[in-house]
Amino acid sequence: xxxxxxxLNHQQLQLIVKRLTLQLLENHSDFSQTAIVALQPRGLAFAxxxxxxxxxxxxxxxxxxxxxxxxxxxxxxxxxxxxxxKPSNIQFSTENLRIVLIDDVLYTGRSIRASIDALMRFGRxxxxxxxxLVNRKFQRELPIDPNYIGTSIDSRNTGGYVRVDWAxxxxxxxxxxxx
Amino acid sequence: MSTENNFDHxxxxxxxxxxxxQTIFETADNFKSLLNSPVKxxxxxxxxxxxxxFFENSTRTRVSFELAEKRLGADVVNFSSSSxxxxxxxxxxxxxxxxxxxxxxxVVMRHPAPGACLFLAKHVNAQIVNAGDGTHExxxxxxxxxYSIREKFGEVAGKKVVIVGxxxxxxxxxxxxxxxxxxxxxxxxxxxVTLIPKNIEKLGIKVSHNLNQALQWCDVAxxxxxxxxxxxxxxxxxxxxxxxxxxxSQDRLDHLNKEICIMHPGPINRGVEITSDIADSNHSIILQxxxxxxxxxxxxxxxxxxxxx
Numbered sequence: 306x307x308x309x310x311x312x313l314n315h316q317q318l319q320l321i322v323k324r325l326t327l328q329l330l331e332n333h334s335d336f337s338q339t340a341i342v343a344l345q346p347r348g349l350a351f352a353x354x355x356x357x358x359x360x361x362x363x364x365x366x367x368x369x370x371x372x373x374x375x376x377x378x379x380x381x382x383x384x385x386x387x388x389x390x391k392p393s394n395i396q397f398s399t400e401n402l403r404i405v406l407i408d409d410v411l412y413t414g415r416s417i418r419a420s421i422d423a424l425m426r427f428g429r430x431x432x433x434x435x436x437x438l439v440n441r442k443f444q445r446e447l448p449i450d451p452n453y454i455g456t457s458i459d460s461r462n463t464g465g466y467v468r469v470d471w472a473x474x475x476x477x478x479x480x481x482x483x484x
Numbered sequence: 485m486s487t488e489n490n491f492d493h494x495x496x497x498x499x500x501x502x503x504x505x506q507t508i509f510e511t512a513d514n515f516k517s518l519l520n521s522p523v524k525x526x527x528x529x530x531x532x533x534x535x536x537x538f539f540e541n542s543t544r545t546r547v548s549f550e551l552a553e554k555r556l557g558a559d560v561v562n563f564s565s566s567s568x569x570x571x572x573x574x575x576x577x578x579x580x581x582x583x584x585x586x587x588x589x590x591v592v593m594r595h596p597a598p599g600a601c602l603f604l605a606k607h608v609n610a611q612i613v614n615a616g617d618g619t620h621e622x623x624x625x626x627x628x629x630x631y632s633i634r635e636k637f638g639e640v641a642g643k644k645v646v647i648v649g650x651x652x653x654x655x656x657x658x659x660x661x662x663x664x665x666x667x668x669x670x671x672x673x674x675x676x677v678t679l680i681p682k683n684i685e686k687l688g689i690k691v692s693h694n695l696n697q698a699l700q701w702c703d704v705a706x707x708x709x710x711x712x713x714x715x716x717x718x719x720x721x722x723x724x725x726x727x728x729x730x731x732x733s734q735d736r737l738d739h740l741n742k743e744i745c746i747m748h749p750g751p752i753n754r755g756v757e758i759t760s761d762i763a764d765s766n767h768s769i770i771l772q773x774x775x776x777x778x779x780x781x782x783x784x785x786x787x788x789x790x791x792x793x
Contacts, residue, residue, distance in 0.1 A: 378526055383791070
C-alpha cells in the first residue's frame with residue numbers, strides 16, 4: 306500500500322471551516338428559519354467544527370441542530386457489509402425550515418439521496434442545502450451537487466479513499482489508495 | 485443467527501451472543517424512533533418477500549410481524565393452516581417449498597411442534613424466523629420483553645426477574661430465561677410444582693413456589709397465561725385455586741414494601757393470572773411490550789435481510 310497523501314493540513318482545514326461558516330452566515334442571516342443536520346456517522350465531527358465556528362463568529366445566533374442516520378433508507382441493504390444503524394436525533398419539526406445537511410465526503414451521492422429521504426419524515430423543509438468538506442468530483446451516480454464545498458478533488462485521478470482525521474487541534478485530510 | 489453481527493436465521497435465543505442481542509436492541513432503538521415519527525415506513529426491504537406461516541393461532545405476534553414487514557417495505561404473504569392444503573395432508577417441507585418456489589426470501593413461522601423451525605432451516609433454502617415453536621422457544625417475544633425491561637430500567641444486567649405461571653408449557657419462559665441470563669439479569673421461575681419442569685434450576689435460575697416471596701425478591705414480574713390448550717391432564721385443582729395462589733392482585737402488591745414492574749406476554753386471562761386493575765395500572769408495561777414488539781421485529785428482519793443475497 307502506497308503512502309497516504311496529505312490533502313488538507315490543520316491550517317487549511319481551519320480556514321475552510323471559517324470560510325464555510327461565513328458563507329452560511331451570508332446566506333442564512335439570523336438562522337431563525339435554519340437548522341443544521343449532521344449526517345451519521347462521519348458528518349458529526351465536521352458539523353461540530355462548523356457549529357463552534359458559528360458560535361465564535363456570531364455568538365448571538367442559536368441555531369437548531371440535529372443528527373440524522375440514513376441506514377434504513379439506503380439502496381444497498383444486503384448488497385455488502387452488514388449495516389448497523391446509528392441514532393437519529395432531531396428534536397424539532399423540519400416543516401418549513403431551511404436545512405443544511407453536513408457530511409465530510411461527497412462521492413457517489415447515494416448516501417445523500419438516502420439522507421434526504423430519511424429527513425423528510427421529520428416534516429417538509431422549505432429547502433435542503435448540502436455542505437461537504439471534500440467533494441470527490443466526476444464519479445457521481447446521482448444528480449446531486451453540494452452548495453458549500455471545502456475542497457474539490459478529481460476522483461478519476463486520485464482514486465482510492467479520503468480519510469478525515471479529527472484529532473484535537475491537529476485535523477488533517479488524507480488521500481489513500483485503499484481503505 | 486450465527487456469528488457476530490452475521491444473522492442467518494432466528495431460530496431461538498439460545499446461541500445468540502450478548503453482542504448480537506445488543507445489536508438487535510440498538511437497531512430497534514432506531515426503528516422505535518422511526519415508528520414515533522410522522523412517516524413510519526422505510527423502503528429498506530422493498531425487494532424482499534416474506535411469508536408468514538402460522539400453523540397455530542396468533543393475534544399479537546402475527547399482526548406485529550405483518551406490521552413490521554410492511555413498515556420495512558417488504559412484500560408480505562400470509563398463510564394459516566386452517567385454510568390451507570395442510571388440511572389435505574401436505575407435509576411441512578412440501579408446503580414451504582411450494583411457497584418458496586413463488587420467490588419468497590424469508591419465512592416467519594409459528595408451529596405447534598418444538599424444533600419445527602430448526603427442521604425447516606435445515607431443509608429449505610430460505611431464512612427462517614421462529615415466531616414460536618410449540619413449547620420450545622419464542623425468541624422475538626423474549627427480545628421484546630428484555631428490550632422493555634431495558635427501556636424501563638436503563639439496563640437489564642443486575643435486574644431480578646421472576647417469571648410466574650405455566651413454565652412447563654411456555655416457550656416464552658424458556659426464551660426469556662436464555663435472553664435475560666445472556667444480558668446479565670437474575671431469573672427466578674415461580675408456579676405450582678406441577679407446572680415447573682424438573683431440573684429447571686440446572687439452567688442457573690432460582691425456583692420458588694411461593695408468589696409472595698418471589699415478588700419480594702424481584703424487580704420485574706412477568707406473568708404467564710395458563711396454557712390450557714397444551715395441557716393434556718389436570719395440573720392443579722381449579723383455576724380459582726390457581727388464581728388464589730399465583731394470581732397477581734392489588735392486595736398482593738400492597739403487601740410489598742416496594743414497587744415492581746409488571747409484564748405479560750398476552751393474551752391475558754383477566755382474573756386468573758392477573759387482575760384487571762393491575763393489568764391496567766401504571767405498574768404494568770404490557771402495552772409498551774406490544775409497542776416494542778414491532779420495533780424489535782423490524783430490527784430482526786432488517787438484520788436478517790442483509791444476509792439474504
